Amino acid sequence: MTQVEFELACAALKQLKGPVSDQDKLLVYSYYKQATQGDCNIPVPPATEVKAKAKWVAWNQNKGMSRMDAMRFYIAKVEELKKKEAAQGL
Template sequence: MACAAVKQLKGPVSDQEKLVVYSFYKQATQGDCDIPAPPATDVKAKAKWEAWNENKGMSKMDAMRIYVTKVEELKKKETG
């Protein structure tokens, strides 16, 4: 449900908020980041990789809980 809620957000979501949500989604669905870091010249991919890699060692269940909490915060922020 949280995944669907993210796609329906209409309000402004900062790039930093998007990265946080992305990083917990990846940790919850795939676990620790196991791909090599992209080159620094690929700024977007590097930012996403770094955000996901910061959650290294976190359990999938903890990441899922945080992901849902973050999505709920964004929904509340949108409705004001």
């Protein structure tokens, strides 16, 4: 996997028309952050900030994952979402 393939997957994700589940959004977000920034480097948001906390938890679960592995998982997830959308005929 290369940086170019990762960037193409980032662009492809923006082109999806169908609904993406919150769980899939968090997974894609967590791989993107791990691939672009490495391990989670921000403090835990307060529990009252539900969305921010969910994003933090998702990203932090990838702690120790290499950037290249995160790119691979990101690309694979985007491909899965593209296939799901194609199967729905959107």
